[in-house]
Amino acid sequence: MTGRTTTPPPAPFALRHAEEAMGTVFSFDVRGGEPETVRRTLAEAIDELHRVDEVFSTYREHSQLSRLSRGELTVADCAPEVAEVLALGEAAERLSEGWFSTRYAGRTDPTGIVKGWAVERAARRLAAAGTTGVSVNGGGDVQTYGAPGPHRSWRVGVADPLRAGGLAAVVSAAGADGLAVATSGTAERGAHIMDPRTGRPAVTDLVAVTTVGPRLTWADAWATAAFARGSRQALDWLESLPEVEALLITAQGEARCTRGLAAWLG
Amino acid sequence: MHPLKRKNPLRRVVLASAATVSGVVLLLSLKPHTAPGLALAAPSSAPSGGGASRGSAPAGTRTVTGDAVPTRYGPVQVRITVTNGRLTDVTAVATPQDNPRDRSISGYAVPQLTREALAAQSASIDAVSGASYTSAGYRRSLQSALDKAGG
Numbered sequence: 001m002t003g004r005t006t007t008p009p010p011a012p013f014a015l016r017h018a019e020e021a022m023g024t025v026f027s028f029d030v031r032g033g034e035p036e037t038v039r040r041t042l043a044e045a046i047d048e049l050h051r052v053d054e055v056f057s058t059y060r061e062h063s064q065l066s067r068l069s070r071g072e073l074t075v076a077d078c079a080p081e082v083a084e085v086l087a088l089g090e091a092a093e094r095l096s097e098g099w100f101s102t103r104y105a106g107r108t109d110p111t112g113i114v115k116g117w118a119v120e121r122a123a124r125r126l127a128a129a130g131t132t133g134v135s136v137n138g139g140g141d142v143q144t145y146g147a148p149g150p151h152r153s154w155r156v157g158v159a160d161p162l163r164a165g166g167l168a169a170v171v172s173a174a175g176a177d178g179l180a181v182a183t184s185g186t187a188e189r190g191a192h193i194m195d196p197r198t199g200r201p202a203v204t205d206l207v208a209v210t211t212v213g214p215r216l217t218w219a220d221a222w223a224t225a226a227f228a229r230g231s232r233q234a235l236d237w238l239e240s241l242p243e244v245e246a247l248l249i250t251a252q253g254e255a256r257c258t259r260g261l262a263a264w265l266g
Numbered sequence: 267m268h269p270l271k272r273k274n275p276l277r278r279v280v281l282a283s284a285a286t287v288s289g290v291v292l293l294l295s296l297k298p299h300t301a302p303g304l305a306l307a308a309p310s311s312a313p314s315g316g317g318a319s320r321g322s323a324p325a326g327t328r329t330v331t332g333d334a335v336p337t338r339y340g341p342v343q344v345r346i347t348v349t350n351g352r353l354t355d356v357t358a359v360a361t362p363q364d365n366p367r368d369r370s371i372s373g374y375a376v377p378q379l380t381r382e383a384l385a386a387q388s389a390s391i392d393a394v395s396g397a398s399y400t401s402a403g404y405r406r407s408l409q410s411a412l413d414k415a416g417g
Contacts, residue, residue: 016416025404027413137409140396148392159396170391185397
Protein backbone atom coordinates (compact mmCIF):
# COMPACT_ATOMS: atom_id res chain seq x y z
CA MET A 1 0.00 0.00 0.00
CA THR A 2 1.44 3.29 -0.98
CA GLY A 3 -1.72 5.34 -0.67
CA ARG A 4 -1.16 6.13 2.99
CA THR A 5 2.15 7.76 3.64
CA THR A 6 2.78 9.35 6.97
CA THR A 7 4.68 12.58 6.84
CA PRO A 8 6.29 13.63 10.12
CA PRO A 9 4.59 16.67 11.63
CA PRO A 10 6.57 19.82 11.00
CA ALA A 11 8.83 20.76 13.92
CA PRO A 12 7.20 23.58 15.90
CA PHE A 13 8.74 26.97 15.44
CA ALA A 14 11.47 27.77 17.98
CA LEU A 15 13.25 31.07 18.47
CA ARG A 16 16.18 31.76 20.78
CA HIS A 17 17.83 35.05 21.46
CA ALA A 18 20.25 36.57 23.98
CA GLU A 19 20.09 40.33 24.53
CA GLU A 20 22.38 42.48 26.63
CA ALA A 21 20.46 45.01 28.74
CA MET A 22 20.48 46.41 32.30
CA GLY A 23 24.08 45.32 32.80
CA THR A 24 23.25 41.68 32.25
CA VAL A 25 22.01 39.33 29.55
CA PHE A 26 18.40 38.30 28.88
CA SER A 27 17.96 34.88 27.28
CA PHE A 28 14.75 34.17 25.37
CA ASP A 29 13.52 30.72 24.36
CA VAL A 30 10.18 30.79 22.54
CA ARG A 31 8.33 27.77 21.12
CA GLY A 32 5.40 27.52 18.76
CA GLY A 33 3.33 30.29 17.25
CA GLU A 34 3.36 31.94 13.86
CA PRO A 35 7.01 32.78 13.04
CA GLU A 36 6.48 36.35 11.85
CA THR A 37 4.29 37.21 14.83
CA VAL A 38 6.77 35.68 17.26
CA ARG A 39 9.73 37.53 15.72
CA ARG A 40 7.87 40.83 15.83
CA THR A 41 6.75 40.28 19.42
CA LEU A 42 10.27 39.37 20.49
CA ALA A 43 11.59 42.58 18.90
CA GLU A 44 8.94 44.55 20.80
CA ALA A 45 9.83 42.81 24.06
CA ILE A 46 13.50 43.65 23.53
CA ASP A 47 12.74 47.31 22.74
CA GLU A 48 10.71 47.41 25.90
CA LEU A 49 13.62 46.08 28.00
CA HIS A 50 15.90 48.84 26.72
CA ARG A 51 13.22 51.45 27.32
CA VAL A 52 12.67 50.18 30.88
CA ASP A 53 16.43 50.34 31.41
CA GLU A 54 16.50 53.96 30.23
CA VAL A 55 13.63 54.93 32.51
CA PHE A 56 14.76 53.06 35.64
CA SER A 57 18.55 53.13 35.46
CA THR A 58 20.20 54.50 38.58
CA TYR A 59 23.47 54.69 36.63
CA ARG A 60 22.17 57.15 34.04
CA GLU A 61 22.16 60.66 35.40
CA HIS A 62 19.24 61.71 33.20
CA SER A 63 16.99 58.68 33.58
CA GLN A 64 13.53 59.43 34.88
CA LEU A 65 14.32 57.50 38.03
CA SER A 66 17.48 59.55 38.71
CA ARG A 67 15.57 62.79 38.13
CA LEU A 68 12.72 61.54 40.32
CA SER A 69 15.06 60.76 43.21
CA ARG A 70 16.67 64.21 42.86
CA GLY A 71 13.20 65.74 43.10
CA GLU A 72 13.33 67.14 39.56
CA LEU A 73 10.32 65.05 38.51
CA THR A 74 7.22 63.81 40.27
CA VAL A 75 5.88 60.28 39.78
CA ALA A 76 3.10 61.79 37.66
CA ASP A 77 5.72 63.27 35.30
CA CYS A 78 7.27 59.84 34.71
CA ALA A 79 6.27 56.96 32.44
CA PRO A 80 3.26 55.08 33.87
CA GLU A 81 5.49 52.08 34.63
CA VAL A 82 7.30 54.10 37.30
CA ALA A 83 4.16 54.38 39.44
CA GLU A 84 3.40 50.70 38.81
CA VAL A 85 6.88 49.53 39.86
CA LEU A 86 7.04 51.81 42.90
CA ALA A 87 3.66 50.46 44.06
CA LEU A 88 4.92 46.90 43.63
CA GLY A 89 8.05 47.81 45.58
CA GLU A 90 5.99 49.28 48.42
CA ALA A 91 3.86 46.14 48.56
CA ALA A 92 7.01 43.98 48.63
CA GLU A 93 8.42 46.11 51.43
CA ARG A 94 5.25 45.71 53.48
CA LEU A 95 4.91 41.96 52.87
CA SER A 96 8.58 41.36 53.66
CA GLU A 97 8.31 43.26 56.95
CA GLY A 98 10.82 45.78 55.66
CA TRP A 99 13.45 43.30 54.51
CA PHE A 100 12.89 44.26 50.91
CA SER A 101 13.17 47.96 50.21
CA THR A 102 13.01 50.30 47.26
CA ARG A 103 15.00 52.96 49.06
CA TYR A 104 18.76 53.02 49.24
CA ALA A 105 20.90 55.71 50.88
CA GLY A 106 17.79 57.81 51.35
CA ARG A 107 16.89 57.70 47.67
CA THR A 108 14.22 55.91 45.69
CA ASP A 109 15.89 52.87 44.15
CA PRO A 110 13.56 50.16 42.83
CA THR A 111 16.47 48.30 41.19
CA GLY A 112 15.67 45.24 43.29
CA ILE A 113 12.26 44.78 41.70
CA VAL A 114 12.66 46.19 38.18
CA LYS A 115 14.47 43.28 36.60
CA GLY A 116 12.11 40.57 37.80
CA TRP A 117 9.13 42.66 36.82
CA ALA A 118 10.62 43.36 33.35
CA VAL A 119 11.38 39.67 32.74
CA GLU A 120 7.89 38.63 33.79
CA ARG A 121 6.37 41.28 31.54
CA ALA A 122 8.46 40.25 28.53
CA ALA A 123 7.56 36.59 29.05
CA ARG A 124 3.86 37.39 29.41
CA ARG A 125 3.91 39.47 26.22
CA LEU A 126 5.40 36.54 24.30
CA ALA A 127 2.98 34.06 25.89
CA ALA A 128 0.09 36.20 24.68
CA ALA A 129 1.38 36.17 21.08
CA GLY A 130 0.07 32.73 20.16
CA THR A 131 3.13 30.82 21.36
CA THR A 132 2.98 27.48 23.18
CA GLY A 133 6.05 27.89 25.38
CA VAL A 134 8.13 30.82 26.63
CA SER A 135 11.22 30.97 28.85
CA VAL A 136 12.89 34.28 29.64
CA ASN A 137 15.98 34.41 31.86
CA GLY A 138 17.16 37.83 33.02
CA GLY A 139 20.58 37.48 34.59
CA GLY A 140 19.67 34.32 36.50
CA ASP A 141 15.99 34.98 37.24
CA VAL A 142 13.64 32.90 35.09
CA GLN A 143 9.97 33.17 34.10
CA THR A 144 8.35 30.48 31.98
CA TYR A 145 4.88 30.03 30.51
CA GLY A 146 3.41 27.04 28.69
CA ALA A 147 5.74 24.18 27.82
CA PRO A 148 8.69 23.63 25.49
CA GLY A 149 6.98 20.72 23.74
CA PRO A 150 3.88 18.52 23.76
CA HIS A 151 5.18 16.03 26.32
CA ARG A 152 7.71 18.14 28.18
CA SER A 153 7.72 20.74 30.94
CA TRP A 154 10.16 23.61 31.31
CA ARG A 155 13.04 22.55 33.53
CA VAL A 156 15.10 25.17 35.33
CA GLY A 157 18.43 24.25 36.91
CA VAL A 158 19.46 26.00 40.11
CA ALA A 159 23.15 26.88 40.04
CA ASP A 160 25.18 25.43 42.93
CA PRO A 161 26.60 28.52 44.65
CA LEU A 162 29.55 26.56 46.02
CA ARG A 163 30.54 24.72 42.86
CA ALA A 164 30.82 26.72 39.67
CA GLY A 165 29.13 25.02 36.74
CA GLY A 166 27.24 22.56 38.96
CA LEU A 167 23.58 22.41 39.88
CA ALA A 168 22.06 22.33 43.37
CA ALA A 169 18.58 21.33 42.17
CA VAL A 170 16.32 21.19 39.13
CA VAL A 171 12.87 22.78 39.24
CA SER A 172 10.21 21.52 36.85
CA ALA A 173 7.17 23.53 35.77
CA ALA A 174 5.29 20.20 35.73
CA GLY A 175 1.87 21.31 34.62
CA ALA A 176 1.93 24.84 36.04
CA ASP A 177 1.29 27.44 33.37
CA GLY A 178 3.54 30.08 34.88
CA LEU A 179 6.74 29.22 36.72
CA ALA A 180 9.16 31.73 38.19
CA VAL A 181 12.55 30.77 39.64
CA ALA A 182 14.62 33.55 41.21
CA THR A 183 17.96 33.35 43.00
CA SER A 184 19.70 35.88 45.22
CA GLY A 185 23.21 35.25 46.40
CA THR A 186 26.82 36.20 46.50
CA ALA A 187 28.24 33.76 43.93
CA GLU A 188 28.39 36.26 41.07
CA ARG A 189 28.62 39.77 42.44
CA GLY A 190 29.81 39.26 46.02
CA ALA A 191 28.11 40.97 48.95
CA HIS A 192 25.84 43.27 46.96
CA ILE A 193 22.59 42.71 48.86
CA MET A 194 21.97 45.46 51.38
CA ASP A 195 20.27 45.23 54.73
CA PRO A 196 17.63 47.97 54.43
CA ARG A 197 17.86 48.68 58.15
CA THR A 198 21.60 49.36 58.20
CA GLY A 199 22.26 50.43 54.59
CA ARG A 200 25.26 48.08 54.61
CA PRO A 201 25.79 44.68 52.99
CA ALA A 202 23.49 42.18 54.67
CA VAL A 203 25.12 40.10 57.39
CA THR A 204 23.76 36.69 56.56
CA ASP A 205 24.75 33.06 56.89
CA LEU A 206 23.40 32.34 53.43
CA VAL A 207 25.20 32.12 50.11
CA ALA A 208 22.04 31.68 48.05
CA VAL A 209 18.26 31.71 48.25
CA THR A 210 16.19 30.37 45.38
CA THR A 211 12.45 30.98 45.33
CA VAL A 212 9.81 29.29 43.19
CA GLY A 213 6.37 30.72 42.45
CA PRO A 214 4.01 31.73 39.67
CA ARG A 215 5.29 35.31 39.17
CA LEU A 216 8.87 36.48 38.95
CA THR A 217 8.16 39.98 40.28
CA TRP A 218 7.39 38.47 43.69
CA ALA A 219 9.74 35.49 43.57
CA ASP A 220 12.64 37.88 42.90
CA ALA A 221 11.71 40.25 45.73
CA TRP A 222 11.22 37.37 48.19
CA ALA A 223 14.59 35.83 47.30
CA THR A 224 16.31 39.16 48.00
CA ALA A 225 14.45 39.72 51.27
CA ALA A 226 15.05 36.15 52.47
CA PHE A 227 18.74 36.42 51.67
CA ALA A 228 19.12 39.59 53.74
CA ARG A 229 17.12 38.03 56.55
CA GLY A 230 19.34 34.98 57.11
CA SER A 231 18.39 31.33 57.33
CA ARG A 232 16.84 31.30 60.78
CA GLN A 233 14.10 33.80 60.13
CA ALA A 234 13.80 33.43 56.40
CA LEU A 235 12.36 29.91 56.35
CA ASP A 236 9.51 30.65 58.74
CA TRP A 237 8.70 33.83 56.87
CA LEU A 238 8.79 32.10 53.47
CA GLU A 239 6.50 29.34 54.79
CA SER A 240 4.01 32.02 55.77
CA LEU A 241 3.77 33.40 52.23
CA PRO A 242 1.26 31.89 49.80
CA GLU A 243 2.45 30.40 46.51
CA VAL A 244 6.16 30.50 47.34
CA GLU A 245 8.59 27.67 47.90
CA ALA A 246 12.29 28.15 48.53
CA LEU A 247 15.70 26.53 48.70
CA LEU A 248 18.30 28.05 51.05
CA ILE A 249 22.00 27.24 50.97
CA THR A 250 24.30 28.37 53.78
CA ALA A 251 27.98 29.24 53.60
CA GLN A 252 28.63 25.90 55.24
CA GLY A 253 26.93 24.08 52.42
CA GLU A 254 23.75 23.17 54.28
CA ALA A 255 20.71 23.09 52.03
CA ARG A 256 17.22 23.49 53.46
CA CYS A 257 13.89 24.09 51.81
CA THR A 258 10.26 24.94 52.52
CA ARG A 259 7.73 22.17 52.97
CA GLY A 260 6.31 22.27 49.45
CA LEU A 261 9.50 22.61 47.41
CA ALA A 262 9.89 18.87 46.85
CA ALA A 263 6.79 18.87 44.63
CA TRP A 264 8.62 21.18 42.21
CA LEU A 265 11.88 19.26 42.05
CA GLY A 266 12.62 16.67 39.46
CA MET B 267 15.96 -4.30 71.53
CA HIS B 268 19.08 -2.88 73.04
CA PRO B 269 21.27 -1.38 70.35
CA LEU B 270 24.31 -3.21 71.63
CA LYS B 271 22.68 -6.55 70.95
CA ARG B 272 22.30 -5.78 67.28
CA LYS B 273 24.60 -7.22 64.77
CA ASN B 274 27.55 -4.97 64.15
CA PRO B 275 26.27 -2.07 66.20
CA LEU B 276 29.57 -0.23 66.08
CA ARG B 277 29.87 -0.46 62.35
CA ARG B 278 26.34 0.82 62.03
CA VAL B 279 27.07 3.84 64.19
CA VAL B 280 30.39 4.55 62.58
CA LEU B 281 28.92 4.29 59.12
CA ALA B 282 26.11 6.63 60.07
CA SER B 283 28.52 9.20 61.36
CA ALA B 284 30.79 8.62 58.43
CA ALA B 285 27.89 9.46 56.17
CA THR B 286 27.19 12.60 58.15
CA VAL B 287 30.76 13.79 58.15
CA SER B 288 31.41 13.03 54.54
CA GLY B 289 28.05 14.61 53.70
CA VAL B 290 29.19 17.83 55.32
CA VAL B 291 32.46 17.73 53.45
CA LEU B 292 30.75 16.95 50.17
CA LEU B 293 28.31 19.78 50.64
CA LEU B 294 31.23 22.09 51.20
CA SER B 295 32.10 20.80 47.76
CA LEU B 296 35.73 20.61 48.45
CA LYS B 297 37.94 17.62 48.10
CA PRO B 298 34.94 15.42 47.54
CA HIS B 299 37.06 12.28 47.47
CA THR B 300 38.50 12.84 50.92
CA ALA B 301 36.58 12.05 54.05
CA PRO B 302 38.70 13.51 56.84
CA GLY B 303 39.26 11.37 59.87
CA LEU B 304 37.13 8.56 58.62
CA ALA B 305 39.85 6.33 57.39
CA LEU B 306 41.49 6.70 60.77
CA ALA B 307 38.24 6.61 62.66
CA ALA B 308 36.71 3.40 61.42
CA PRO B 309 38.14 0.74 63.72
CA SER B 310 39.00 -2.52 62.06
CA SER B 311 38.01 -4.52 65.13
CA ALA B 312 34.27 -3.99 65.01
CA PRO B 313 32.60 -6.49 67.29
CA SER B 314 30.32 -8.97 65.70
CA GLY B 315 27.28 -10.66 67.18
CA GLY B 316 27.77 -10.41 70.91
CA GLY B 317 28.48 -6.73 71.14
CA ALA B 318 30.36 -4.82 73.78
CA SER B 319 28.67 -6.44 76.74
CA ARG B 320 30.44 -9.71 76.09
CA GLY B 321 33.81 -8.06 76.14
CA SER B 322 34.75 -8.71 72.55
CA ALA B 323 35.10 -4.98 71.84
CA PRO B 324 38.25 -3.07 72.64
CA ALA B 325 38.09 -1.83 76.19
CA GLY B 326 38.63 1.73 77.32
CA THR B 327 38.30 5.03 75.52
CA ARG B 328 40.04 5.91 72.29
CA THR B 329 40.09 9.30 70.66
CA VAL B 330 41.13 9.71 67.08
CA THR B 331 41.58 13.01 65.32
CA GLY B 332 41.40 13.14 61.56
CA ASP B 333 43.49 15.23 59.25
CA ALA B 334 42.50 18.82 58.75
CA VAL B 335 41.15 19.30 55.27
CA PRO B 336 41.59 22.75 53.81
CA THR B 337 38.40 24.18 52.34
CA ARG B 338 37.69 27.52 50.78
CA TYR B 339 36.11 28.59 54.06
CA GLY B 340 38.92 27.37 56.27
CA PRO B 341 40.10 24.05 57.70
CA VAL B 342 37.68 21.29 58.63
CA GLN B 343 38.84 18.71 61.16
CA VAL B 344 36.90 16.03 63.02
CA ARG B 345 37.68 14.09 66.22
CA ILE B 346 35.82 10.96 67.30
CA THR B 347 35.77 9.18 70.64
CA VAL B 348 35.20 5.45 70.94
CA THR B 349 34.40 4.11 74.41
CA ASN B 350 34.31 0.37 74.96
CA GLY B 351 33.90 -0.15 71.26
CA ARG B 352 31.06 2.34 70.92
CA LEU B 353 31.25 5.61 69.12
CA THR B 354 30.40 8.06 71.87
CA ASP B 355 31.32 11.41 70.47
CA VAL B 356 32.03 13.23 67.24
CA THR B 357 33.47 16.70 67.57
CA ALA B 358 34.38 19.17 64.93
CA VAL B 359 37.81 20.29 66.10
CA ALA B 360 38.03 22.96 63.47
CA THR B 361 35.15 24.37 61.46
CA PRO B 362 35.34 27.18 58.97
CA GLN B 363 33.20 29.57 61.00
CA ASP B 364 32.35 29.67 64.66
CA ASN B 365 29.37 31.96 64.25
CA PRO B 366 26.52 30.25 66.15
CA ARG B 367 24.08 31.42 63.45
CA ASP B 368 25.88 29.17 61.02
CA ARG B 369 25.59 25.94 62.92
CA SER B 370 22.29 24.71 61.70
CA ILE B 371 19.14 25.93 60.09
CA SER B 372 15.65 24.61 60.38
CA GLY B 373 13.40 23.64 57.54
CA TYR B 374 13.25 20.55 55.43
CA ALA B 375 16.12 18.57 54.03
CA VAL B 376 16.39 18.91 50.30
CA PRO B 377 15.55 15.66 48.54
CA GLN B 378 17.44 14.29 45.58
CA LEU B 379 20.47 16.40 46.06
CA THR B 380 22.92 13.76 44.92
CA ARG B 381 25.50 14.90 42.45
CA GLU B 382 24.99 11.95 40.17
CA ALA B 383 21.28 12.59 39.80
CA LEU B 384 21.87 16.27 39.18
CA ALA B 385 24.60 15.60 36.65
CA ALA B 386 22.18 13.37 34.77
CA GLN B 387 19.42 15.96 35.02
CA SER B 388 21.57 18.83 33.84
CA ALA B 389 21.48 17.34 30.37
CA SER B 390 17.80 18.17 30.04
CA ILE B 391 17.40 21.63 31.52
CA ASP B 392 16.14 24.64 29.58
CA ALA B 393 17.39 27.51 31.74
CA VAL B 394 19.52 28.16 34.81
CA SER B 395 18.66 30.29 37.83
CA GLY B 396 21.54 31.65 39.87
CA ALA B 397 22.83 34.74 41.61
CA SER B 398 22.52 37.72 39.27
CA TYR B 399 25.31 37.68 36.75
CA THR B 400 26.78 40.62 34.93
CA SER B 401 27.22 40.66 31.15
CA ALA B 402 30.76 39.39 31.73
CA GLY B 403 29.54 36.72 34.14
CA TYR B 404 26.99 35.56 31.57
CA ARG B 405 29.73 34.50 29.16
CA ARG B 406 30.98 31.84 31.57
CA SER B 407 27.52 30.82 32.74
CA LEU B 408 25.68 27.60 32.11
CA GLN B 409 22.87 29.68 30.62
CA SER B 410 25.25 30.99 27.97
CA ALA B 411 26.15 27.40 27.07
CA LEU B 412 22.45 26.53 26.80
CA ASP B 413 21.81 29.54 24.57
CA LYS B 414 24.62 28.47 22.26
CA ALA B 415 23.53 24.83 22.22
CA GLY B 416 20.01 25.84 21.20
CA GLY B 417 21.32 27.78 18.24
